[in-house]
Amino acid sequence: MPIVFRAAAGAGRSYGATHSQMLEGWFMHVPGLKVVAPSTAEDARGLLISAIRDDDPVLMVEHKDLYKVRMPLSTEAVPIPLGLARVLREGDAATVISYSKAVHTAALAAAQLVKEGIHVEVIDVRSLKPLDTATIAASVRKTGKALIVTEAMSAAGPAAELAYQVMEGAFDYLEAPIVRLTTRETAIPFAPSLEAAVVPGVEDVAQAIRALAG
Incomplete structure (x- = not known):
């Protein structure tokens, strides 16, 4: 099923026990579900493009504390293959x-x-x-x-x-x-x-x- 889920996760913003966990481990146990966790804006965009084009369901885990960080972003949107470190x-x-x-x-x-x-x-x-x-x-x-x-x-x-x-x-x-x-x-x-x-x-x-x- 080609569908993409985006999930905010992680600590660092004093949200407490109910809103600060990293949940990627839970979802890695789901058969057929792909899981990505970018660290930069460039990677987030590139992985999202590949996730949308993928025929399988993909979960993108986005760290909440990175939303506030300014990062360089190229003018050209380049897909990043899933499974590439x-x-x-x-x-x-x-x-x-x-x-x-x-x-x-x-x-x-x-x-x-x-x-x-x-x-x-x-x-x-x-x-x-x-x-x-x-x-x-x-x-x-x-x-x-x-x-x-x-x-x-x-x-x-x-x-x-x-x-x-x-x-x-x-x-x-x-x-x-x-x-x-x-x-x-x-x-x-x-x-x-x-x-x-x-x-x-x-x-x-x-x-x-x-x-x-x-």
Whole structure:
């Protein structure tokens, strides 16, 4: 059935427990439903075009906190194939795999760590189902280490599936256990300070990279 659903999700705006979850993990379990989660305006437009043209139902998960961010947008609307990841930053110390707003968190942490001589590769998955396993595996085979950063919960969530795909595609190349950094298993609080304490932040990602790449 060719239909596209757009869903706002995510924390960062003090909406509390009932309006701050990342729901992509729920919908990844639906047979035949494709799931994408863009991190930029350019990707959102390109993925939306491909979703509309697709013969299957597609869910686009849009992070609410990204609506307020000004981003560059080209004059030409170019479709982005579903199931195609993007290497946002190249490196060799470890591979950081993420999507949606968490990509920006990971990218900021990666930029900070350059000053410490740590150069990590950052992959924006963009499409969770289908998943670009080839790009992910190629990166981890190069770096030997993988950190998965998501705003979703860890139990049976997207990070678990990503970790499995890393294991399946690059197991013989792994030099350390796969690490998952996710939102804590709790209802998202209203208070901004508490909300920030349960969702992975830049320093959380940086510390995880240091521990993994060290």
